[in-house]
Amino acid sequence: MAFSSLSPIPSFPPYTGPYTVGTQDVEIPISELPSFVPAPDPSISTINFRLFYPCEKQQLKRAKSVYWLPEPQNEYWRAYARFLQAGPWLATILSYIPVFRLINHSTIPVVRNAKPLIPPHKNNGRWPVTVFSHGLGGSKNAYSHICGSLASHGLVVVAPDHRDGSTPISFVKDSIQGHRKAVNYESIAHESSPEVEEARNLQLRIRCWELGLVYEALLKIDGSGEATNTLAAHASDDHLSALKSLLDVHNPGQISWAGHSFGATTIVQFVKSVFYGGSPLFTAPSSSQLSRQIKPASPITLLDLWTLPLLFPSASNLWAKPLPAYSGSGRDVRASASPPLAILSEAFYKWSSNLRTTIQAVSPSSDTPLSNENIKPSIFYPKSSAHLSQSDFGILFSRLTKRLLKAEEPERTMRLNVRAILESLRRSGIPVAETSKLDMEIHEDQEGAKTPEPQGEGGLAVGQDHKILATDGNVRGWIAIDPEKEQRKFMLNGHAKEHDKLTGYATNGHATNGHVKEPKGPDEAVMQNEVMKS
Numbered sequence: 001m002a003f004s005s006l007s008p009i010p011s012f013p014p015y016t017g018p019y020t021v022g023t024q025d026v027e028i029p030i031s032e033l034p035s036f037v038p039a040p041d042p043s044i045s046t047i048n049f050r051l052f053y054p055c056e057k058q059q060l061k062r063a064k065s066v067y068w069l070p071e072p073q074n075e076y077w078r079a080y081a082r083f084l085q086a087g088p089w090l091a092t093i094l095s096y097i098p099v100f101r102l103i104n105h106s107t108i109p110v111v112r113n114a115k116p117l118i119p120p121h122k123n124n125g126r127w128p129v130t131v132f133s134h135g136l137g138g139s140k141n142a143y144s145h146i147c148g149s150l151a152s153h154g155l156v157v158v159a160p161d162h163r164d165g166s167t168p169i170s171f172v173k174d175s176i177q178g179h180r181k182a183v184n185y186e187s188i189a190h191e192s193s194p195e196v197e198e199a200r201n202l203q204l205r206i207r208c209w210e211l212g213l214v215y216e217a218l219l220k221i222d223g224s225g226e227a228t229n230t231l232a233a234h235a236s237d238d239h240l241s242a243l244k245s246l247l248d249v250h251n252p253g254q255i256s257w258a259g260h261s262f263g264a265t266t267i268v269q270f271v272k273s274v275f276y277g278g279s280p281l282f283t284a285p286s287s288s289q290l291s292r293q294i295k296p297a298s299p300i301t302l303l304d305l306w307t308l309p310l311l312f313p314s315a316s317n318l319w320a321k322p323l324p325a326y327s328g329s330g331r332d333v334r335a336s337a338s339p340p341l342a343i344l345s346e347a348f349y350k351w352s353s354n355l356r357t358t359i360q361a362v363s364p365s366s367d368t369p370l371s372n373e374n375i376k377p378s379i380f381y382p383k384s385s386a387h388l389s390q391s392d393f394g395i396l397f398s399r400l401t402k403r404l405l406k407a408e409e410p411e412r413t414m415r416l417n418v419r420a421i422l423e424s425l426r427r428s429g430i431p432v433a434e435t436s437k438l439d440m441e442i443h444e445d446q447e448g449a450k451t452p453e454p455q456g457e458g459g460l461a462v463g464q465d466h467k468i469l470a471t472d473g474n475v476r477g478w479i480a481i482d483p484e485k486e487q488r489k490f491m492l493n494g495h496a497k498e499h500d501k502l503t504g505y506a507t508n509g510h511a512t513n514g515h516v517k518e519p520k521g522p523d524e525a526v527m528q529n530e531v532m533k534s
Contacts, residue, residue, distance in 0.1 A: 009105045010396040017152025022055030022114025027230045033216040040205040045174040047213040048161040050140040052151035055114035063111040079169035108144045126248035127156045135261030139167045149418045153433040164206040197312040207266040208282035222247040253297030264302040275324045296337040299428040303390045304348045307357035322365040338428035344381040359483045379481040384408035419468040435465040
């Protein structure tokens with residue numbers, strides 16, 4: 001575990017950006033928000049998310065603790081124990097053992113309900129926004145460190161709590177005085193079958209619908225600042241109005257979209273569904289602000305993308321289409337397109353079938369205009385990293401992940417992920433704070449050395465942390481993946497046929513001679529609980 005020097009309580013390191021980070025827990029009734037499609041599950045009557053954002057530094061002195069494990073903690077604890085396949089009686093007993101209860105006292109290094117900082121002039125008076133979708137077994141709190149780290153560099157990060165049965169437990173509270181209604185985890189097999197396809201597609205419909213509502217909530221918060229937050233028990237707890245006119249959510253292509261594992265799957269299906277005019281999963285009218293928002297310029301970050309749900313026969317039309325960055329033609333489109341960033345753990349890099357389809361998912365399709373050949377994805381992985389390394393679990397439970405998954409340097413692994421995301425955003429024209437010399441691992445004797453700077457339009461240098469997206473291997477343990485080289489390896493190994501045989505689906509999404517279990521991933525990424533899977 002990550003411990004402070006004097007406390008046995010699992011803890012997080014401080015964020016490394018120049019801004020103090022505030023947070024608000026938000027739940028808004030969907031009756032207050034326009035929706036393009038009917039609710040996939042009528043029992044979900046609210047949208048729930050946590051906001052991370054730059055705030056005024058002086059508020060640290062009177063900050064109230066924000067616990068990583070939310071209230072009601074006992075219910076969350078038992079839910080996680082059940083998720084890890086402990087029986088209900090054992091889960092209850094474990095929740096009262098002192099050593100296990102230490103996690104109840106772990107806090108996120110943020111300021112609760114803080115007043116937002118006014119953006120600097122270079123941001124045109126608004127903070128850039130990132131939406132981050134969690135994976136199976138995750139939640140709006142489970143990626144607090146990567147979300148808070150990005151916020152400390154000048155982003156407003158929105159982390160939804162998906163109510164699709166993918167969190168160990170979530171709650172719906174449709175009014176301030178109302179009671180919470182639990183949404184429990186739903187166990188779905190990690191294999192290719194018609195039943196699994198139907199269940200995963202329902203989850204994706206819920207998730208895409210929720211992301212559409214998140215965008216509408218952001219428009220409402222930025223526009224009027226007025227929205228009912230059912231989690232604000234007192235007027236003093238409701239600070240959404242302070243974000244009025246501070247969010248860059250209107251300019252097309254300015255919101256960045258990110259996710260981990262099944263959350264990355266969600267982002268791929270969501271942005272494609274919106275950009276290409278609809279899919280069986282989600283549709284937004286072409287006249288909607290959401291349709292105008294997602295463009296080739298929209299930055300997309302995919303962490304440990306889990307591709308199986310992208311390959312189902314019902315998703316074959318979406319699978320055949322490239323990400324928005326590769327869709328257009330013409331010099332203006334090419335100049336503004338944002339190549340996707342994919343960061344894998346070493347465990348997912350070693351998962352050959354998933355690696356192959358990940359490369360396909362983030363690369364141009366065969367019918368991409370030749371004029372877009374210079375738009376290429378950035379794909380990396382940190383050595384000795386596991387699937388949990390991109391979530392809070394890798395830091396809070398570092399001893400466990402080191403022993404079971406051979407994951408090393410959890411804090412540095414997280415910093416490498418954050419550096420790459422920030423630099424990718426800079427190159428997409430998103431104004432974020434500079435990465436510190438400490439994070440870039442620049443020592444005094446290296447300050448005079450210059451790294452060749454990539455050139456943008458008109459020969460102007462782009463970005464700031466150039467090394468992190470370079471492919472020359474100059475960042476220790478940070479490995480660039482060459483898509484063409486990997487594809488040649490797959491062809492030499494006859495891996496395409498092996499993949500089709502193992503998954504029961506061809507890589508174009510069409511069924512083969514039956515449904516056969518797909519590999520659940522390498523030993524480093526998979527244990528007999530889904531938090532290790534996706």
